[in-house]
Amino acid sequence: MPRxxxxxxxxxxxxxxxxxxxxxxEFERPVMLYSVGKDSSVMLHLAxxxxxxxxxxxxxxxxDTGYKFEEMYDFRRxxxxxxxxxxxVHRNEEAIAAGANPYxxxxxxxxxxxxxxxxxxxxxxxxxxxxxxxxxxxxEKSRAKERxxxxxxxxxxxxxxxxxxxxxxxxxxxxGQEESIRVFPxxxxxxxxxxxxxxxxxxxxxxLYFARExxxxxxxxxxxxxxxxxxxxxxxxxxSMVCRxxxxxxxxxxxxxxxxxxxxxxxxxxxxxxxxxxxxxRIIDHDQEGSMELKKREGYF
Amino acid sequence: MxxxxxxxxxxxxxxxxxxxxxxxxxxxxxTLIGRLxxxxxxxxEDHLASLKQxxxxxxxxxxxxxxxxxxxxxxxxxTIDVAYRYFSTPRRKFIIADTPGHEQYTRNMATxxxxxxxxxxxxxxxxxxxxxTRRHAFITSLLGIQHLVVAVNKMDMVDxxxxxxxxxxxxxxxxxxxxxxxxxxxxxxxxxxxxxxVVKSDRMPWYHGQTVLDILEDVQFxxxxxxxxxxxxxxxxxxxxxxxxxxxxxxxxxxxxxxxxVLVLPGQNRTRVKSVSSFDGDLEEAYPPMSVSLQLEDEVDxxxxxxxxxxxxxPHVDRRFEAMMVWMGEAPMDPSRHYLIKQTTxxxxxxxxxxxxxxxxxxxxxxxxxxxxxxDIGRVALTSNRPLFHDAYQNNRLTGSFILVDYxxxxxxxxxxxxxxxxxxRVPMDVDAGSEPRASTSKRSSLxxxxxxxxxxxxxxxxxxxxxxxxxxxxxxxxGLEAALYEEGYSVVVLDSSVVRNGLSRDxxxxxxxxxxxxxxxxxxxxxxxxxxxxxxASFISPSEEGRRQVAERIGTDRYMEVFVDASLDxxxxxxxxxxxxxxxxxxxxxxxxxxxxxxxxxDPAVKVATETDPVDRxxxxxxxxxxxxxxxxxxx
Numbered sequence: 001m002p003r004x005x006x007x008x009x010x011x012x013x014x015x016x017x018x019x020x021x022x023x024x025x026e027f028e029r030p031v032m033l034y035s036v037g038k039d040s041s042v043m044l045h046l047a048x049x050x051x052x053x054x055x056x057x058x059x060x061x062x063x064d065t066g067y068k069f070e071e072m073y074d075f076r077r078x079x080x081x082x083x084x085x086x087x088x089v090h091r092n093e094e095a096i097a098a099g100a101n102p103y104x105x106x107x108x109x110x111x112x113x114x115x116x117x118x119x120x121x122x123x124x125x126x127x128x129x130x131x132x133x134x135x136x137x138x139x140e141k142s143r144a145k146e147r148x149x150x151x152x153x154x155x156x157x158x159x160x161x162x163x164x165x166x167x168x169x170x171x172x173x174x175x176g177q178e179e180s181i182r183v184f185p186x187x188x189x190x191x192x193x194x195x196x197x198x199x200x201x202x203x204x205x206x207x208l209y210f211a212r213e214x215x216x217x218x219x220x221x222x223x224x225x226x227x228x229x230x231x232x233x234x235x236x237x238x239x240s241m242v243c244r245x246x247x248x249x250x251x252x253x254x255x256x257x258x259x260x261x262x263x264x265x266x267x268x269x270x271x272x273x274x275x276x277x278x279x280x281x282r283i284i285d286h287d288q289e290g291s292m293e294l295k296k297r298e299g300y301f
Numbered sequence: 302m303x304x305x306x307x308x309x310x311x312x313x314x315x316x317x318x319x320x321x322x323x324x325x326x327x328x329x330x331x332t333l334i335g336r337l338x339x340x341x342x343x344x345x346e347d348h349l350a351s352l353k354q355x356x357x358x359x360x361x362x363x364x365x366x367x368x369x370x371x372x373x374x375x376x377x378x379x380t381i382d383v384a385y386r387y388f389s390t391p392r393r394k395f396i397i398a399d400t401p402g403h404e405q406y407t408r409n410m411a412t413x414x415x416x417x418x419x420x421x422x423x424x425x426x427x428x429x430x431x432x433x434t435r436r437h438a439f440i441t442s443l444l445g446i447q448h449l450v451v452a453v454n455k456m457d458m459v460d461x462x463x464x465x466x467x468x469x470x471x472x473x474x475x476x477x478x479x480x481x482x483x484x485x486x487x488x489x490x491x492x493x494x495x496x497x498x499v500v501k502s503d504r505m506p507w508y509h510g511q512t513v514l515d516i517l518e519d520v521q522f523x524x525x526x527x528x529x530x531x532x533x534x535x536x537x538x539x540x541x542x543x544x545x546x547x548x549x550x551x552x553x554x555x556x557x558x559x560x561x562x563v564l565v566l567p568g569q570n571r572t573r574v575k576s577v578s579s580f581d582g583d584l585e586e587a588y589p590p591m592s593v594s595l596q597l598e599d600e601v602d603x604x605x606x607x608x609x610x611x612x613x614x615x616p617h618v619d620r621r622f623e624a625m626m627v628w629m630g631e632a633p634m635d636p637s638r639h640y641l642i643k644q645t646t647x648x649x650x651x652x653x654x655x656x657x658x659x660x661x662x663x664x665x666x667x668x669x670x671x672x673x674x675x676x677d678i679g680r681v682a683l684t685s686n687r688p689l690f691h692d693a694y695q696n697n698r699l700t701g702s703f704i705l706v707d708y709x710x711x712x713x714x715x716x717x718x719x720x721x722x723x724x725x726x727r728v729p730m731d732v733d734a735g736s737e738p739r740a741s742t743s744k745r746s747s748l749x750x751x752x753x754x755x756x757x758x759x760x761x762x763x764x765x766x767x768x769x770x771x772x773x774x775x776x777x778x779x780x781g782l783e784a785a786l787y788e789e790g791y792s793v794v795v796l797d798s799s800v801v802r803n804g805l806s807r808d809x810x811x812x813x814x815x816x817x818x819x820x821x822x823x824x825x826x827x828x829x830x831x832x833x834x835x836x837x838x839a840s841f842i843s844p845s846e847e848g849r850r851q852v853a854e855r856i857g858t859d860r861y862m863e864v865f866v867d868a869s870l871d872x873x874x875x876x877x878x879x880x881x882x883x884x885x886x887x888x889x890x891x892x893x894x895x896x897x898x899x900x901x902x903x904x905d906p907a908v909k910v911a912t913e914t915d916p917v918d919r920x921x922x923x924x925x926x927x928x929x930x931x932x933x934x935x936x937x938x
Binding site: 004005006007008009010011012013014015017018021022024025048049050051052053054137138144145160163164165166167168169170172174175176187188190192193196199200265266268269272 | 305306308309312313314315316317382383384385386387389393394396408409411412415416523526528536537539540541545547549550551556578579580581588590591592594605629641643644646698699702703704706708711712713716
């Protein structure tokens with residue numbers, strides 16, 4: 001490469017680091033949302049780079065529904081230790097105790113209680129004024145319009161019609177009492193960028209992303225993993241299948257894909273010939289046309 | 302190496318190009334973007350397939366899918382806003398800031414264009430260049446984008462006619478001549494049919510240029526970056542332990558290396574860069590847009606908002622500046638109140654001094670207005686409560702830009718691009734040239750005839766203009782000359798900085814504009830004194846040829862005589878008694894001639910004094926000899 005050129009991954013890295021430092025400098029009580037997935041892994045790695053050689057200047061918060069995969073809980077433990085991070089695990093204990101689950105409530109309502117409500121409660125309990133999240137604009141239609149610094153009113157709601165214009169690298173961090181900002185340092189990364197960066201920087205990710213034999217049931221287009229309290233519909237029989245997960249959510253609502261990609265290189269190779277958009281394996285997004293914009297307005301990430 | 306590893310090595314090192322697109326859905330913008338997204342995916346697959354020696358099945362890209370999404374958005378009235386889209390080819394990654402053509406176009410286009418290296422403006426070949434096209438091109442230019450691609454779309458609807466395309470090209474280039482965009486290309490395309498978007502069309506053999514994607518892949522935009530002026534605003538201070546400080550930030554321009562001598566603005570602390578640090582180890586250098594942290598050699602007090610620069614290359618440090626502003630707030634600008642201004646990593650308070658004009662984006666005419674309203678663009682003068690470290694937007698997009706925030710609503714209400722005032726500052730007298738008759742030619746109603754004054758004083762009045770660097774010895778020559786002329790019986794007055802700056806120009810600072818105004822006042826003063834029959838010895842640095850020419854014209858070229866006191870900068874530094882050079886070195890003084898402001902040596906002075914070799918009295922005698930030669934000094938009775 002010619003002198004003073006900079007690769008796209010390094011530019012994305014620089015932009016994300018700039019955003020994280022801006023958050024640390026401008027807010028009193030920032031927090032980083034940690035979802036254990038690959039985007040969170042990248043975000044955590046970038047945060048370490050941004051503040052090196054200091055430890056992270058903010059805690060991590062995992063909004064835990066109780067329905068995550070075991071491998072995710074293991075990985076979370078490992079990462080908190082490795083990054084010497086202050087990890088907050090927040091759960092909607094009330095709803096969990098009442099037995100909230102996607103089978104009886106439907107995914108919309110279950111997500112509303114265990115994710116959106118839990119997130120809002122967690123943020124308000126911690127009195128956090130800024131929350132860093134790993135969402136990317138490429139993931140979904142309504143996210144394409146999202147800002148790096150996304151204003152939320154005192155109820156945590158997003159108003160897509162009233163967003164602050166965002167120019168150059170100048171971010172408006174001003175908020176009033178009880179209002180907050182969601183910050184998305186990975187806004188401009190694509191799924192391919194994420195994997196290439198994981199490859200380049202050798203970033204650890206949950207093994208669920210890699211293909212191996214797993215017990216699943218085939219439900220329409222989706223492969224539903226048998227994990228925890230997964231319920232079978234009439235007529236469904238578990239099968240063992242070589243598959244992997246492209247995104248990680250709650251086990252009852254995250255479909256696996258048929259794949260033999262067992263390494264980062266193979267995942268990238270597979271992506272290059274894969275036409276299905278990444279979130280199509282997330283069941284919640286298909287519930288309702290424009291469901292993400294709706295959820296985001298209510299306070300979801 | 303396996304195939305995938307070859308692929309990864311190639312793809313991890315590719316460049317990132319950000320571009321904006323403007324045009325309405327009717328222009329076929331979505332189809333064009335859909336075409337780029339879909340066809341580039343095919344290229345990728347071909348690329349990988351060739352690496353893997355595999356054949357790829359041909360598929361027709363499904364543009365409809367993407368189109369439907371956008372259409373639905375419009376029909377359902379879901380927010381129309383800047384949307385970001387992504388695609389890659391084996392050579393580059395692209396980020397598209399897709400801005401809607403109609404609603405809120407100014408605000409959205411400015412937002413989308415602010416980070417872009419290139420802009421694509423769509424024109425419907427059937428309609429040609431419309432008002433909307435002009436708006437889009439103007440905003441592109443205003444936001445400092447150097448590369449503009451005009452995609453003349455729907456060529457299939459005009460039978461791929463060369464004449465239609467040529468007509469549009471001529472009209473557009475006529476308009477664009479008024480804009481400040483260095484690289485403009487027009488491409489005839491049919492996004493729907495795929496002509497000249499990704500694949501070169503054989504239906505337009507008369508077009509010999511590149512396809513849209515070829516341009517996107519080839520355009521040289523890295524050279525648009527400013528690698529000269531180091532600007533490193535401190536964003537965050539990292540304190541891993543008691544004794545270590547890392548100043549974290551992004552290199553906005555220039556290059557910084559360990560060992561560099563640096564100045565931390567606004568202080569006067571000079572120190573050196575101890576290390577350019579990152580998680581991946583110490584770096585040999587950092588350049589834009591890298592985010593790094595700097596360690597400095599000395600314990601200096603540095604906090605967020607300070608700016609690390611090279612001591613011989615300073616930004617403007619000023620509370621007052623002018624800017625082109627795009628008003629984005631729902632409520633119009635209120636010039637009677639203040640706003641928060643965020644510029645680099647500083648936040649200060651700013652008030653609006655006045656609005657010069659609003660630009661009518663359709664006609665480019667300037668309109669007098671008291672304030673700007675939503676989607677207005679205009680030129681505004683502002684004052685901040687603290688000095689901002691800035692450059693002209695034209696030279697530096699990231700130190701020349703700012704946003705205004707309403708401190709009551711916390712909304713971002715405006716975006717600004719700071720204007721370089723220097724070229725105009727150098728010719729301040731042209732500003733009022735039209736409103737005031739030239740002094741030397743104006744009729745005066747004095748009853749005293751100039752000849753009678755000449756006879757009484759025994760002299761033809763003139764101004765001896767003494768120019769040279771600080772410390773070059775101007776004062777010695779000036780006062781030597783005054784004394785000698787007086788002793789010979791002539792009537793003489795000295796004007797120099799100490800006289801003028803303590804009274805007449807007490808209200809002026811040392812910005813280029815104020816220095817120019819100071820000279821204008823001095824020239825006016827000299828003219829009045831000359832009119833009264835007196836000889837004036839004026840001693841001023843007056844660094845620019847143009848400035849001196851204007852002084853001469855104001856006084857009257859027939860009674861202006863230039864003396865150049867010449868000494869090397871080193872000699873001047875050594876003999877300077879004012880402390881100017883020391884202050885300048887510490888960053889306390891800007892625009893010092895010979896240091897950070899050019900001194901243009903006079904081309905043809907009446908007398909050149911070589912201070913380093915000539916004794917003062919000899920120089921004075923030479924000046925008097927020339928004055929006599931030119932008939933200014935009449936023989937004493």
